[in-house]
Amino acid sequence: MARIVITGGAGFLGSHLCDRLIERGDEVVCLDNLITGQVENIEHLFGNPLFTFVNQDVSNHIWVPGDVDAVLHWASPASPPDYLEAPIQTLKVGSLGTHNALGLAHSKGAKFMISSTSEVYGDPQVHPQTEDYWGHVNPVGPRGCYDEAKRFSEAITMAYHRYHGLDIAIVRIFNTYGPRMKPRDGRVVTNFLRQALQGEPITIYGDGKQTRSFCYVEDEVRGFLALLDADETGPINIGNPNEFTMLELAELVLDVTNSSSELVFEDLPVDDPMQRQPDITMARERLGWEPEIQLREGLQRTAAYFESLGIDNL
Numbered sequence: 001m002a003r004i005v006i007t008g009g010a011g012f013l014g015s016h017l018c019d020r021l022i023e024r025g026d027e028v029v030c031l032d033n034l035i036t037g038q039v040e041n042i043e044h045l046f047g048n049p050l051f052t053f054v055n056q057d058v059s060n061h062i063w064v065p066g067d068v069d070a071v072l073h074w075a076s077p078a079s080p081p082d083y084l085e086a087p088i089q090t091l092k093v094g095s096l097g098t099h100n101a102l103g104l105a106h107s108k109g110a111k112f113m114i115s116s117t118s119e120v121y122g123d124p125q126v127h128p129q130t131e132d133y134w135g136h137v138n139p140v141g142p143r144g145c146y147d148e149a150k151r152f153s154e155a156i157t158m159a160y161h162r163y164h165g166l167d168i169a170i171v172r173i174f175n176t177y178g179p180r181m182k183p184r185d186g187r188v189v190t191n192f193l194r195q196a197l198q199g200e201p202i203t204i205y206g207d208g209k210q211t212r213s214f215c216y217v218e219d220e221v222r223g224f225l226a227l228l229d230a231d232e233t234g235p236i237n238i239g240n241p242n243e244f245t246m247l248e249l250a251e252l253v254l255d256v257t258n259s260s261s262e263l264v265f266e267d268l269p270v271d272d273p274m275q276r277q278p279d280i281t282m283a284r285e286r287l288g289w290e291p292e293i294q295l296r297e298g299l300q301r302t303a304a305y306f307e308s309l310g311i312d313n314l
């Protein structure tokens with residue numbers, strides 16, 4: 001049993017992490033300013049003695065009284081439309097927020113774990129992406145606010161590790177989907193599922209031949225816990241290596257939802273990566289982790305979640 005602070009704990013991934021930690025008996029202090037996180041994701045935990053929620057912007061000074069065993073820094077907008085709308089807050093939470101969370105971990109003698117991203121690889125020229133690839137990122141493009149914030153957060157985490165001897169872990173998260181994603185977060189899985197369920201056209205950006213590799217949230221969070229419990233700093237890729245074009249994803253979504261929505265083609269966003277696939281050899285060998293839920297089943301579960309929200313409310 002441990003006492004764990006999680007920033008961004010009301011977000012899509014953060015809230016699943018809160019659930020799993022509490023299930024195993026850990027005490028969780030969740031900090032979130034609810035810019036992109038949602039109370040709905042955590043309200044089932046209100047009243048649980050193991051759970052505390054503090055509405056707080058972690059880019060400002062943070063302090064948590066009492067002992068802390070681990071600080072998990074998960075706060076950040078993560079959907080491209082979200083971080084394009086809040087570029088300065090995204091840069092602040094990746095830089096100032098990471099510094100504050102590191103400071104908290106350091107002062108408590110706690111382990112620090114940071115959610116990094118496959119975006120540190122940018123539009124990768126090495127495929128699949130291994131952790132030793134330095135990436136191909138445009139610092140001044142629109143995605144730079146997210147990519148560079150995360151790259152900085154990795155750099156300052158390593159500086160605390162080297163300079164202060166802080167116990168750290170860095171996880172590079174690839175595209176993840178599942179229940180609690182906001183139907184209108186603008187990401188591809190949510191857009192396609194919502195469009196298919198509502199009988200709207202499916203919006204393919206570019207020619208749809210770009211690829212992504214999608215991990216179901218349950219698998220992803222199991223990977224986070226494996227890393228938290230391990231004696232590994234990373235960075236380590238946690239993602240599902242099965243790679244799909246956006247056209248293949250659209251076909252699968254239509255099939256799973258039994259929808260006859262048409263496909264429409266729209267402009268490709270600036271600097272949209274052409275391909276993305278994690279090499280998970282390191283996670284397999286060092287954490288004994290690999291994903292179990294494949295895309296069709298994960299999409300079925302996510303579609304069921306959207307249906308439970310009411311298709312007209314999506």
Ligand code: UDP
Nearest residue numbers: 080186187188189191203204205210246272
């Ligand atoms: N995409 C698309 N249609 C949409 C939303 C996204 O074709 O309605 C594409 C997008 O251009 C990108 C991929 O899907 O190539 C994944 O986009 P997402 O925003 O989910 O995340 P990313 O992996 O780019 O961070």
